[in-house]
Amino acid sequence: MKTILSFLLIGVLGIGYSNAQAVMSRKTVTTKVVPLKYKDQTDTLYLPQIADRLPQLQKALSEKELLNGETLQDVINEYTECGCGITSLQYEVTCLYSDLISIKLTYETMGAYPSTNQRWLTLNPNTGKAIPLSKIITARGLQFIKAEYKKILLNRISKDRKAYAGDADYVAVLPKLMSSVNKLSLNSPQVKYLVTKKGILLSSETILPHVAESFEPDRNVLFGYNQLMKFKYLDAKGVLGKH
Numbered sequence: 001m002k003t004i005l006s007f008l009l010i011g012v013l014g015i016g017y018s019n020a021q022a023v024m025s026r027k028t029v030t031t032k033v034v035p036l037k038y039k040d041q042t043d044t045l046y047l048p049q050i051a052d053r054l055p056q057l058q059k060a061l062s063e064k065e066l067l068n069g070e071t072l073q074d075v076i077n078e079y080t081e082c083g084c085g086i087t088s089l090q091y092e093v094t095c096l097y098s099d100l101i102s103i104k105l106t107y108e109t110m111g112a113y114p115s116t117n118q119r120w121l122t123l124n125p126n127t128g129k130a131i132p133l134s135k136i137i138t139a140r141g142l143q144f145i146k147a148e149y150k151k152i153l154l155n156r157i158s159k160d161r162k163a164y165a166g167d168a169d170y171v172a173v174l175p176k177l178m179s180s181v182n183k184l185s186l187n188s189p190q191v192k193y194l195v196t197k198k199g200i201l202l203s204s205e206t207i208l209p210h211v212a213e214s215f216e217p218d219r220n221v222l223f224g225y226n227q228l229m230k231f232k233y234l235d236a237k238g239v240l241g242k243h
């Protein structure tokens with residue numbers, strides 16, 4: 001747990017690394033900058049490039065994986081033709097250890113309407129495979145996080161319900177919002193998390209269509225290390241416990 005404490009207290013490059021972690025990050029992940037141009041419109045893709053010493057992570061974060069099955073040239077061609085498709089990609093490495101990397105990918109796309117979405121990945125750099133939250137948090141901690149996450153989201157929905165009182169459009173989507181939270185499972189592909197300098201950041205995918213997305217509650221909830229360590233929810237034998 002010593003490294004976790006330093007992770008909390010030491011901020012380098014804005015992502016909470018110790019000096020050693022910052023060096024590891026620079027040696028592990030570099031950035032490929034791809035400019036896009038359509039008429040007078042310009043945008044940029046910032047693609048994470050993984051060091052050759054981690055071939056499985058390279059595969060997991062290959063250009064085709066990052067670009068939703070498209071090749072980089074396909075994305076460039078689509079943008080050149082209509083200024084549409086993937087118009088922007090940025091990333092942030094929120095945590096990096098020899099056996100764990102958390103990375104946030106932020107996409108902007110243009111189709112019938114502009115859209116922004118994020119992919120959160122927490123992977124084993126050596127295998128390229130996803131690390132389930134159960135490898136970090138104890139069974140008792142998972143029960144707490146699930147209950148607390150639902151409680152916080154339902155409270156946010158309750159506040160929105162008062163704010164949108166009398167709005168027929170909100171009333172129409174409210175049952176769907178409530179159902180999405182009540183049926184939530186931490187094992188669902190709709191649930192995602194990042195390891196950050198402050199704690200475990202948990203979120204879930206939005207479920208409303210574009211025309212109603214303003215009714216979505218904030219789905220991000222941070223579970224701080226102080227809280228997780230106080231109640232021994234961090235698994236001492238898990239991935240973070242090793243540090």
